[in-house]
Amino acid sequence: MTAGAGQSVPAAASRADAVPLDQRLRITEIFHSIQGEADAVGWPTVFVRLTGCPLRCTWCDTTYSFHGGQWHSIDEILAEVGRHGARHVCVTGGEPLSQKRCLVLLRRLCDAGYDVSLETSGALDVAAVDGRVRKVMDLKAPDSGEFKRNRWSNLAHLRAHDQVKFVLAGRADYEWARATVEEHQLAQTCQVLFSPVHASLKPRALAEWILADRLPVRMQLQLHKLLWGDEPGH
Ligand SMILES: C[S@@+](CC[C@H](N)C(=O)[O-])C[C@H]1O[C@@H](n2cnc3c(N)ncnc32)[C@H](O)[C@@H]1O
Ligand SMILES: Nc1nc2[nH]cc(C(=O)O)c2c(=O)[nH]1
């Protein structure tokens, strides 16, 4: 289901008409791919990309999710996810938590037995996210232009299976991330991921900085971009 690309699910769409709008979610795309980021990297995964984001990170690779999309009921989304036969589901966006019913979707996916992860900017409250969901929470570095949106109180809701992620555009971002990890003792709470902004910061430079500083962080590249480049739907 690639709602943003104009493809819909006709039979399901007519059923959804009976569901009140406030019980539906606006979806940009649902697709099956290899998880390219975070702890579940490499697993065949179904991605549910919710439409809309209140942030505008300078380097965002998913600007096509800011607008458009199609409304779908949670039952429809679950049916589409099930069609792909994967164990892992990643709810992403856009900023998924900017739609309140995302919380219900996450709970329903967990109840259905999926291994569920949530990619979130860290700008919205994560307190009510189902504890079974693995949160992958960005802390936005200065060069993202969205540093002021970091919601520091979210750190209190991180559990051992969650991840804090820093996407870094250059050395200044790196210095800030290193100081933030230290200040908040993040590596003692959960995995800390450092990733270069794709095609901006050289991965090798980031790797050498992490090694030189003996940082307790996990470096990562976006595997799907090595496989498929910037094509949406992967
Ligand atoms: C597209 S965002 C959607 C979820 C949520 N809005 C967020 O920012 O976490 C998913 C992940 O992709 C990362 N990302 C976006 N553009 C990127 C880029 N150009 N290079 C590396 N990572 C990027 C984000 O930092 C985030 O960790
Ligand atoms: N393959 C693949 N893995 C991903 N992991 C997180 C993604 C995202 O856009 O949030 C993503 C994505 O867009 N594609």
Ligand code: SF4
């Ligand atoms: S918060 Fe996520 S989706 Fe929104 S602009 Fe930043 S990277 Fe893109």
Ligand SMILES: [Mg+2]
């Ligand atoms: Mg992506």
